Amino acid sequence: MRNIKLTIEYDGTHLSGWQMQTLDKRTVQSEIELALQIIFKKDIRITGSGRTDAGVHAQGQVANFHTDSTMKTEEIVRALNGNLPEDIVILAAQDVPKKFHAQFSAKRKTYRYTILNRQSRTALQNNFLMHLPYKLDLTLLKKEAKEIIGEKDFRSFMATDHAQKNKLIIKDTIRKVYSLKIRKENDLIHIDITANGFLYKMVRNIIGTLLEVGTGLLPPGSIKKIIKAKSRVAAGMTAPAKGLTLLSVKY
Amino acid sequence: MRNIKLTIEYDGTHLSGWQMQTLDKRTVQSEIELALQIIFKKDIRITGSGRTDAGVHAQGQVANFHTDSTMKTEEIVRALNGNLPEDIVILAAQDVPKKFHAQFSAKRKTYRYTILNRQSRTALQNNFLMHLPYKLDLTLLKKEAKEIIGEKDFRSFMATDHAQKNKLIIKDTIRKVYSLKIRKENDLIHIDITANGFLYKMVRNIIGTLLEVGTGLLPPGSIKKIIKAKSRVAAGMTAPAKGLTLLSVKY
Numbered sequence: 001m002r003n004i005k006l007t008i009e010y011d012g013t014h015l016s017g018w019q020m021q022t023l024d025k026r027t028v029q030s031e032i033e034l035a036l037q038i039i040f041k042k043d044i045r046i047t048g049s050g051r052t053d054a055g056v057h058a059q060g061q062v063a064n065f066h067t068d069s070t071m072k073t074e075e076i077v078r079a080l081n082g083n084l085p086e087d088i089v090i091l092a093a094q095d096v097p098k099k100f101h102a103q104f105s106a107k108r109k110t111y112r113y114t115i116l117n118r119q120s121r122t123a124l125q126n127n128f129l130m131h132l133p134y135k136l137d138l139t140l141l142k143k144e145a146k147e148i149i150g151e152k153d154f155r156s157f158m159a160t161d162h163a164q165k166n167k168l169i170i171k172d173t174i175r176k177v178y179s180l181k182i183r184k185e186n187d188l189i190h191i192d193i194t195a196n197g198f199l200y201k202m203v204r205n206i207i208g209t210l211l212e213v214g215t216g217l218l219p220p221g222s223i224k225k226i227i228k229a230k231s232r233v234a235a236g237m238t239a240p241a242k243g244l245t246l247l248s249v250k251y
Numbered sequence: 252m253r254n255i256k257l258t259i260e261y262d263g264t265h266l267s268g269w270q271m272q273t274l275d276k277r278t279v280q281s282e283i284e285l286a287l288q289i290i291f292k293k294d295i296r297i298t299g300s301g302r303t304d305a306g307v308h309a310q311g312q313v314a315n316f317h318t319d320s321t322m323k324t325e326e327i328v329r330a331l332n333g334n335l336p337e338d339i340v341i342l343a344a345q346d347v348p349k350k351f352h353a354q355f356s357a358k359r360k361t362y363r364y365t366i367l368n369r370q371s372r373t374a375l376q377n378n379f380l381m382h383l384p385y386k387l388d389l390t391l392l393k394k395e396a397k398e399i400i401g402e403k404d405f406r407s408f409m410a411t412d413h414a415q416k417n418k419l420i421i422k423d424t425i426r427k428v429y430s431l432k433i434r435k436e437n438d439l440i441h442i443d444i445t446a447n448g449f450l451y452k453m454v455r456n457i458i459g460t461l462l463e464v465g466t467g468l469l470p471p472g473s474i475k476k477i478i479k480a481k482s483r484v485a486a487g488m489t490a491p492a493k494g495l496t497l498l499s500v501k502y
Contacts, residue, residue: 009374057375089374123260123340124308
């Protein structure tokens with residue numbers, strides 16, 4: 001049995017996230033499984049590195065699946081892309097060892113959040129960024145962001161509805177954030193965050209809270225206090241999904 | 252009578268270009284004139300720095316119009332944006348001297364053309380770039396591009412259908428190209444070209460021809476020969492509209 005790793009790019013705007021839900025909703029998983037079904041004439045289940053929400057994009061999502069087929073990986077890529085809709089594309093397919101698991105083998109993930117910081121809304125990239133028309137103190141933002149780095153309990157930045165809805169008790173809320181880089185490019189601000197994993201909506205809650213500090217809605221030093229509080233209600237708003245892109249997953 | 256200069260951003264994907272055509276087609280000009288009509292309760296004609304084709308985008312298109320209104324420029328921006336569709340936004344409005352004319356006063360324009368140079372199609376930015384899945388010799392492309400710089404007769408890069416369709420005799424086909432910069436960013440190649448003006452479809456014809464040289468379809472040295480030939484049939488293909496963005500117009 002072969003184990004195939006896929007690298008996937010998608011525009012999440014018109015997708016209901018990664019995971020298969022009800023049959024009337026288009027998800028990345030359901031679209032790829034449908035394409036695999038057409039190509040291999042059997043039901044094949046794919047495992048993603050993790051879910052992404054509706055509206056979230058990916059340049060380097062990773063998934064794997066098992067098959068007996070002898071089809072070359074280049075042919076798998078071509079066949080999948082020929083059967084996938086315009087907003088999903090397979091960038092690469094490769095044979096990986098039997099023990100490779102897209103979710104459990106993942107070592108680190110990098111997400112990018114993009115903010116348009118100017119008065120006017122955008123006509124060009126509305127589905128790919130968050131519009132913030134308020135004055136943002138970048139120096140303060142960068143200083144505050146340092147509090148995110150390191151191995152910490154990020155419970156305050158985890159969406160509580162997730163655990164409730166799925167009747168889960170999330171025990172391990174400790175994650176290690178390796179880096180958080182803020183780069184300004186004209187009116188755009190890109191925030192790249194790399195960690196060994198992320199809690200549900202953690203990136204969007206961190207970004208939303210950082211922006212509240214950067215615009216003066218929350219006082220400097222808030223991030224440190226919020227982490228200490230270990231409660232979602234302590235943190236700020238959730239930044240909109242459309243500004244978020246999963247850049248890469250490393251194994 | 253006040254003379255107001257507008258700086259405009261638009262996503263050309265679902266627009267039939269800049270210029271008013273038939274009433275059933277959405278153009279940048281017709282949408283802005285409709286918004287002005289709603290705000291000022293009278294017909295106001297705007298003058299653009301030049302036309303852009305269907306599918307071509309703008310980050311800094313410029314237009315001007317005349318009005319007797321005493322409305323502040325910030326209010327004009329807000330009122331226009333409130334009445335414009337999502338794919339058009341006014342970035343700025345300012346009072347300019349009576350003699351300012353968006354087209355005739357323009358000193359230089361900069362366009363950007365963006366190419367995705369990789370095997371796979373894109374899921375993310377399909378309306379904003381040209382997909383080129385062939386190997387591209389960037390060193391050769393840069394060398395060949397130098398032939399474009401300077402004051403030259405660019406007749407070979409002007410779309411011939413334009414003059415015929417509009418029953419025009421285009422006499423002056425001499426333009427001065429100030430710079431042509433090629434920048435690679437991962438799989439993307441951005442080509443920025445600045446000139447005192449452009450002939451109809453000149454940028455797209457130059458880009459298309461450069462890419463034919465860069466991929467080996469045309470031999471090195473072709474650009475020089477094509478310029479000398481002074482005939483559209485000498486040049487290469489027209490690059491697709493969707494990869495093109497008008498970045499700025501300087502006065």
